[in-house]
Amino acid sequence: MPQLTSFAQVSKYLSRFYENSRVEYSLDNMRRLMKYLDNPQDQLRVIHIAGTSGKTSTAYYLAELLTKGGYKTGLTISPHIDHVNERVQINGRPISEKDFCESISVFLELIAKSPVKPSWFETVVAFAYWYFAEQQVEYAVVEVGLGGLKDGTNVINHADKVCVITDIGFDHVGILGNTLAEIAQQKAGIIQPGNVVFVYRQTKEIMDVIKTKTLAMQGKLKVIDDFHPNDFQKRNWHLAHTVYEYLGERDNLRYLTSKELEETKRIVVPGRMDIRKIGDKTLIMDGAHNVQKMTAFIARFRELYPDIKPAILIGVKDGKEFKELVPILKPIASRVITTSFESSQDLPIKSMNSDELAAVFKSFDIKTKSIPDHQLALHTLLRCPESVLIITGSFYLLGQIRQDDLK
Numbered sequence: 001m002p003q004l005t006s007f008a009q010v011s012k013y014l015s016r017f018y019e020n021s022r023v024e025y026s027l028d029n030m031r032r033l034m035k036y037l038d039n040p041q042d043q044l045r046v047i048h049i050a051g052t053s054g055k056t057s058t059a060y061y062l063a064e065l066l067t068k069g070g071y072k073t074g075l076t077i078s079p080h081i082d083h084v085n086e087r088v089q090i091n092g093r094p095i096s097e098k099d100f101c102e103s104i105s106v107f108l109e110l111i112a113k114s115p116v117k118p119s120w121f122e123t124v125v126a127f128a129y130w131y132f133a134e135q136q137v138e139y140a141v142v143e144v145g146l147g148g149l150k151d152g153t154n155v156i157n158h159a160d161k162v163c164v165i166t167d168i169g170f171d172h173v174g175i176l177g178n179t180l181a182e183i184a185q186q187k188a189g190i191i192q193p194g195n196v197v198f199v200y201r202q203t204k205e206i207m208d209v210i211k212t213k214t215l216a217m218q219g220k221l222k223v224i225d226d227f228h229p230n231d232f233q234k235r236n237w238h239l240a241h242t243v244y245e246y247l248g249e250r251d252n253l254r255y256l257t258s259k260e261l262e263e264t265k266r267i268v269v270p271g272r273m274d275i276r277k278i279g280d281k282t283l284i285m286d287g288a289h290n291v292q293k294m295t296a297f298i299a300r301f302r303e304l305y306p307d308i309k310p311a312i313l314i315g316v317k318d319g320k321e322f323k324e325l326v327p328i329l330k331p332i333a334s335r336v337i338t339t340s341f342e343s344s345q346d347l348p349i350k351s352m353n354s355d356e357l358a359a360v361f362k363s364f365d366i367k368t369k370s371i372p373d374h375q376l377a378l379h380t381l382l383r384c385p386e387s388v389l390i391i392t393g394s395f396y397l398l399g400q401i402r403q404d405d406l407k
Contacts, residue, residue, distance in 0.1 A: 040133035051166025149189020159194030
């Protein structure tokens, strides 16, 4: 295969793996691929993070805490926002475009000789594990892609894996299940024999599933109680810090000073309450795409801007459950612009039709305009009279706008 030299070339090459995606999720293919690679994931000390809301932020905070402690730390997240190298980070930074292209070229040539035909996601996850093992990271923080039980990341079986399950809610209904118990069963699927499991106390329906799974795996459950700040990122940081304290005792990690801990709180997680100034406007980007995420985002927005009604630009992934988002946005929305997008990560991704989305907002008596072209929609948003602007609804929309229009 040719030497890849840019993200664009990597994206084009990886698109050939779309055809290997399967309707039925299974770990059989991923296990064969990892065995072919001599199971590099077994060389890693892993913190595995599943959940509906907060898992990416928790992963970033935990990686930052470990890095601040002086430990070489790998981080892989899903989805990425700007570029695919966000899925392969070392010490809080995505590896450079040059390193990513050189390393994945070697990796792709290696697996080309394998009889296994991996999907896009399996390829990228396997690459992250392989790269972390090559770099001899001391810890690997791994975010689940979808669910947990049959997710491609779920091939770490050793007892010293630490599991973190963030807040669980309704998302990917029909794929993960139609009840919170069914969805929790998928998330708890990351728990392997002997694992220690961290979770905020949630509803009895959810906790019963997690407790039963942990007991069946002869693991140890650590439940965190009574931490409900308006700032959901503080909640995510607190969970990450609790895990770091446990690792500190287990692995004799370095004690972090109050100053160092405060510094870890200040990292910016891409696409999560991402605030920037553009001229005289304040632009806030957050990929809140389900009820749980949107509720948390709006609570934090109201805390920061209690008397402001922003203009909102929104696009949602086709097939996404979105109608419950509209009444959450209505109390703060001065006006709404709906838009469309096309993207590709695990698979080619399309948005819901902009006009159909606008019709739902209009049915709630919200001033709404449909502008299918996301670049024109952004320019229209920036010309709105409101001083505070929001872009939300899909990480894929954020990614396109951040790459194409906000460079």
